[in-house]
Amino acid sequence: MFHTEQVKVGESVQGKKYVQISLFVCSVLIVSGCQTGSTPEETDEQPSEQVDETGYPLDITDAIDQELTINEEPQKIVSLIPSNTEIVYALGAGEVLVGRSDFDDYPEEVLDVQSIGGMEFDTEQIIELEPDLILAHESGVAQAENGFEQLESAGYPVFVVDDAQTIDEVYETIEQIGQLLNRQIESDELIEEMKDRFSDLSTQTEKDLDTQRSVWVEISPQPIYVAGKETFMDELLQIGHAKNAAEEITGWAEVSEETGITSNPDVIISTYFGAEDIKERPGWTLVSAHEEDRIYDIDPNIVSRPGPRLVEGAEKLAEYIYPDDF
Numbered sequence: 529m530f531h532t533e534q535v536k537v538g539e540s541v542q543g544k545k546y547v548q549i550s551l552f553v554c555s556v557l558i559v560s561g562c563q564t565g566s567t568p569e570e571t572d573e574q575p576s577e578q579v580d581e582t583g584y585p586l587d588i589t590d591a592i593d594q595e596l597t598i599n600e601e602p603q604k605i606v607s608l609i610p611s612n613t614e615i616v617y618a619l620g621a622g623e624v625l626v627g628r629s630d631f632d633d634y635p636e637e638v639l640d641v642q643s644i645g646g647m648e649f650d651t652e653q654i655i656e657l658e659p660d661l662i663l664a665h666e667s668g669v670a671q672a673e674n675g676f677e678q679l680e681s682a683g684y685p686v687f688v689v690d691d692a693q694t695i696d697e698v699y700e701t702i703e704q705i706g707q708l709l710n711r712q713i714e715s716d717e718l719i720e721e722m723k724d725r726f727s728d729l730s731t732q733t734e735k736d737l738d739t740q741r742s743v744w745v746e747i748s749p750q751p752i753y754v755a756g757k758e759t760f761m762d763e764l765l766q767i768g769h770a771k772n773a774a775e776e777i778t779g780w781a782e783v784s785e786e787t788g789i790t791s792n793p794d795v796i797i798s799t800y801f802g803a804e805d806i807k808e809r810p811g812w813t814l815v816s817a818h819e820e821d822r823i824y825d826i827d828p829n830i831v832s833r834p835g836p837r838l839v840e841g842a843e844k845l846a847e848y849i850y851p852d853d854f
Contacts, residue, residue: 531734532587534806535569536840537548541629549623549636551767565627566791569780580712580713580716581710582601582707582708582709582712584598584599584600584710584771585598585599586598586708587595587601588687588704588707588708589762590687590688590689591689591690592666592668592669592686592688594686596685596686596687596753596832597685598660598661598685598687598708598810600659601709602624602660602661602662602708602709603624603709604624604652604657604658604659604660604661604839605621605624605625605626605627605659605661605662605663606625606626606627606628606644606659606661606662606663607625607627607628607632607662607663608629608644608662608663608664608665608672609629609631609663609664609665609668610629610632610633610634610647610829611633611665611701611825611833611835612630612663612664612665612689612705612835613625613628613629613634613638613654613832614635614833614835614836614837615701615702615705615800615835615836616663616705616709617634617635617712618702618718618835618836619692619702619705619706619709619711619715619718621639621709621711621714622635622638622713622787623792624709625641626641626642626657626659627636627641627643627644627649627653627654627657627659628642628643628644629643629644629645629646629649630640630643630645630646631646633829634829634837642657642659647668647671647672648671648672648675649675650673651675651678651679654684655679655682655684656790657814658684658808659684659708660685661685661687661708662684662685662686662727663687663689663705663708664676664686664687664688664689665688665689665691666688666689666691666727667691669688674693676688680829687708688715689701689704689705690704691834692758692760692834693758693760694735694758694760695726695760695763695764695838697834698760698761698834698835698838699719701834701835702715702717702718702835702836703715703716706718716834722836722838722839725839725843726767726839726842728753729767729768729839729843729846730767730768730769730840732846732853732854733758733768733769733846733849733850733853734769735769735850736820739851740769740770740771741770741771741794741795741850742770742771742772742773742791742792742793742795743765743770743771743772743773743793743794743795743796743797743845743849744773744774744788744791744793744795744796744797744817745761745765745772745774745797745799745801746788746796746797746798746799746800746802746806747800747828747832748800749779749798749800749802749805749806751782752783752784752788753780753781753783753846754774754777754780754781754783754788754816755772755774755780756772756774756775756776756777756779756780756781757772757774757775757779757816758778758779759780759790760834760838761831762775764831764841764842764845765839765845765849767842767846768842768846768849768850769834769850770795770845770846770849770850773788773791773792773794774787774791774794783851785809785811785812788812788813788815789811789814793815793817794815794816794820794822794849795817795818795822795824795848795849796815796818796822796823796824797824797825797826797845797848798823798824798825798826798833799825799826799828799831800828801824803823803824804826806823807823809853822848822849824848825843826841826844826848827841827844828843829846831844
């Protein structure tokens, strides 16, 4: 379980990057209804309105095989991690959010919601908010087990969302939160929009295999960690027709400087605002990315949080890799 949501459980700003990295190493993104048919003047039979609503009480199993029953549509929820919070807002349910983590910073209006702490959240504050549902995350279970037990003992349901490692798993997370909040139509539309934007980006950046640029995505400097295959970061590169310079590595893995130099990437992307430091590394000046001045920083939040903004992350990556396409 190793992706940069952990960096920022934490997921904050540049000033916290080394704390984020430490947390990261320790713990390690349908169709919109379009009805056609006869008008009332053309037929006596009216088209039936399609209603896709959650049936309550809802029996559901979460990421840690915990069975919960949600008796009615939640009117007050608490989110314990930024990716869940971003999905809630993207589904148009921001008005029911009454508590958030310290690290939630998007969209901007979330800053007006009461914070209940970081990895060590304040259980008493959450109970005072009297939420109908608490959205937790699989990546934080080990650190928060005692807090979850207290909340559940007090009668507040905690639903643990899967730690999505692929874009398809992100879609599943969006569907699941949509079901919990009775926002299934909205979740279907959001997923379709994401798929459309990914498809458009893929078309815009289409390249023959021999002209695709290789990209080294570095997510921690000391030690160096990179995104290998079987990560959604790798998928974002593939969507933009780029090669992963760490394709021989699986997952989020520690590597040596020699590995980076030997891979000779065409582009280097830092997700921790370390581009300038990478440029100063001895031995990296002959790497193609350095010679061509293609070493960039990217906002870690748009490429690390498994939610709707992964599309924005894919688009920004592609702009850095193939600027002439934009």
